[in-house]
Amino acid sequence: MDSVKTMSMKEAVSKYVKDGDLAYLAGFTHMIPFAAGHEIIRQKKRNLVLARATPDIIYDQMIAAGCAKKLIFSYAGNPGVGSLRCFRRATERPKPKEGQPAPTDWKPLEIEEYTHFGLSGRLFAGATNMPFLPMRSNIGSDLPANNPAIKTVKDPFTGDDVSVVPPLRPDVAVVHVQRADRNGNAHIWGITGEQKDAAFAAKKVILSAEEIVDESVIRSDPNRTLIPDFVVHAVVHEPWCAHPSYVQGYYDRDNEFYMQWDEVTKEHETTMKYMDEWVFGVEDRAEYMKKIPREKLDRLKFKPAVCTPVDFGTM
Amino acid sequence: MDSVKTMSMKEAVSKYVKDGDLAYLAGFTHMIPFAAGHEIIRQKKRNLVLARATPDIIYDQMIAAGCAKKLIFSYAGNPGVGSLRCFRRATERPKPKEGQPAPTDWKPLEIEEYTHFGLSGRLFAGATNMPFLPMRSNIGSDLPANNPAIKTVKDPFTGDDVSVVPPLRPDVAVVHVQRADRNGNAHIWGITGEQKDAAFAAKKVILSAEEIVDESVIRSDPNRTLIPDFVVHAVVHEPWCAHPSYVQGYYDRDNEFYMQWDEVTKEHETTMKYMDEWVFGVEDRAEYMKKIPREKLDRLKFKPAVCTPVDFGTM
């Protein structure tokens, strides 16, 4: 039985990502869907509201490429390396050039900012359709004063003020996983981040997988299935989707790239040169991967560390 | 390295269950810790507040044996069979005997009642230390009018009234699992019910396991570890702990027992006769198991259905 949901990343992005959408490309360091981000850039999507706790290099690229109108986030950094220069250029007050007046036409990227708990909590509340999420944080910080979406309510049991955040319901979520069947039942292991919450919170879900496996593999371990098929709209078989980030058990992070990104993005022009070659210059992820030397990919491969299986029992 | 936490069920109950405690013996049909309940009855613990979404036969037994002062619950039934007669005797207005006046000294078991979502939500809120949990239920029901712990707050985003419940923090939780290491890192599969939430919500945690395995087995699959050692106080190796309920992959439910219980409990006296033989008449779970015919236990064993393992990768 072939599923009507299986398609290429090009089709999935074209069908489910619209200009102006609130998009959540999930992942906490692990399984960042770079291939989807590149396809969004290639298809020149515009005015997106990009949301993610940890916008990293792929969001930096989408910001530089002009896809984003606004960023909803909690930590905008290049993980383990430093800052995101494109994000910074889009938000920092420009320094006046030598002997010139300060620019008056500065239009920064809109931002909406939370703590990690606040943003992952918003997504959890979206996934579980909570009216609002009470949380023990925010109240000692200057964040609430700068973000009207963070409110307080009185705890009816203690009378104390409690910080609350609203649910986040993305128009579209993109989630990359290790293995899924053709209908989108997905096994995820390693750092599980906000993949499940993004899939449940979003109105449309693009799920890509390193491997498409038979339904029987999924059904052999239902506790590993964090995302069930019926919340998924598109299933994309996209090996190496997450490069330069990593996929537990499949390939390691390409740390060299993370460090180079700091250099590449020193100027907007050098950033766009990268984009011309690695995003606009290729048709899809398969072509992108052909440009990376075989030896490098071999270096990123893990040695096996297979888990002790469990027995579900039958009669 | 031997753990200071490993002990017998007798020691664990003696050390961590006190008269008057709020106790949560976890499990949704699956892995109900019957052996712990029997030990609590044998040690004649009194004035317990028993909490569980689905108090079933073991709570019926503890109520009949006089351990409980109060029950916090959402569904008090014999799963798949019918009602819990001891619970009913402890809560229903006694019918006057033929030709006699209605009894005036009736002192029912105290109850505090929720929906499944409300009670599992209270435990989740306890486990995650939420000040209170907003939920989309209750408001159309007569439950809130009969339970002052269910309150409403105004949603600061919509102005609507939202039902909220307070966190539940048991004094002690008892959780049975398939396999754990000596420190209490526990792998759980099959129906995961409220085991994790009970362990995180409670001040003291007794964890029993079908098998005690080497730490390396646990560490081979960290995504399967729902309970980490440092929330656990006692680790008990107790095979068949859950009989007559079941343990996924280990043994099936003893359905015959569930059906017999309906007969056994027709009168308080017949119930106590059961208790004398099967609870007070044995020293521990091992002795209890010796009383059950080998053929019956063999019938309850599953045929294997082993999962496809996953690879975590190493360098």
Added chain:
Amino acid sequence: MAEYSSMELRIIVAARELRDHESVLVGVGEPNLAANLAKKLQAPNLNMVYESGAIGSNPYRMPLSIGDPCLVTGAKSICSMYEQFAYYLQGGKIDVGFLGGAQIDKFGNINSTVIGAYNSPKVRLPGSGGACDIASNVKKIIIITPHEARRFVEKVDFRTSPGFVDGKAAWRHLKLQGGGPYAVVTDLCTMKFDEETGEMTLVSLHPGVKVEDVQKNTPWKLKVAAKVEQTPAPTEKEIATLRGIDPGKIYLR
């Protein structure tokens, strides 16, 4: 004409209400049989979700309870109890839920808590379990029940699970995300609910049943649709398929 029991009739008629690709929250017994029957007939892609956290089960036997191990082995996914209620039910992912109860009243409110006063009940019933949560959050509630005068009451002793409360105005005021009660399937008839008032209304009579038979077992003046349909009799195929699902007659009578 084929022979069938009144339980078989209820299950077959209820099963017809399910559509392909819907998600159904399934309980054991009649709802489980109805959902499995629909899946074998008109709804092969029916997504079955169990209160115990099992999703897309593929049971190797009839489940003995809602948490039976056969609902786990070979299922698509499993989650914890809170997650099941939060992600699926409150999350609005469930289309249809089946409910039953000791008392059902004319606005589809259900009592599964107490007969008599809450604090000194004549009969103490098991309580809500997930029923109130299901009633509040799924798009369509289907109630399957024997048509007995003691079950149908004008007003329930205790409203465990809200139907249309005391009319649709009161129900709208609650702003529940669920669609409220959709159908009541008994061994005599199918009743649905008036669009305007939310009152239970006879819409279809099962084979050989007259309006008077239904009224006799319903202690208030039952509203009757302008045009009452005739429920098509269970087909040979429906009956054979249903019996094939429970060959050991664990539930079927």
Added chain:
Amino acid sequence: MAEYSSMELRIIVAARELRDHESVLVGVGEPNLAANLAKKLQAPNLNMVYESGAIGSNPYRMPLSIGDPCLVTGAKSICSMYEQFAYYLQGGKIDVGFLGGAQIDKFGNINSTVIGAYNSPKVRLPGSGGACDIASNVKKIIIITPHEARRFVEKVDFRTSPGFVDGKAAWRHLKLQGGGPYAVVTDLCTMKFDEETGEMTLVSLHPGVKVEDVQKNTPWKLKVAAKVEQTPAPTEKEIATLRGIDPGKIYLR
């Protein structure tokens, strides 16, 4: 006397603050090295929890980021991002958290958001991440930082993570479950916080450092304890153990 860098000094002094059986929320870099050092010395049962949801990791290399795959393979447990913050941090299961930041002020408030105005910043920093959540919920906050005048400010431009706000009275009013800042470990000294007022107070001078050296790098009149201790110099064992943890000098300088 052994040679050591100022980073090594900071890490060694910070590691001494950890006790056996404590749970520590660990970040990459200096906190990771400090926690691993303590585990190899006085705290073999230290429970290391990472913001990414990895619990009790047993890394086969130095982690490149807080979400490195080496923190997963062979860990005790893994949970999702929301679960990590909810069950562990808000759940009150974490004893110690390490924080750093672009600015730290005299009540231990930390800024990792912006230099300048929030809406038109001179420098846009990464933001809170989990820092504010950690500051609000762990029993002890240890701040590790180079002792530079540009980092120590009388009042932060933006309070990302609360210390004692503008004094302990204001902090108590927040009713946070966390214990607030506990120690600031720099390459010059260790500072703790006044019990009454919550003001940062010099308590121990690192080898060869004088009070004036600290004051010179602290732009407000720094409070000094009645009796200032001398920080014992890093031992050969501490230095050798630390260097053994990062043999490739990925972080150590």
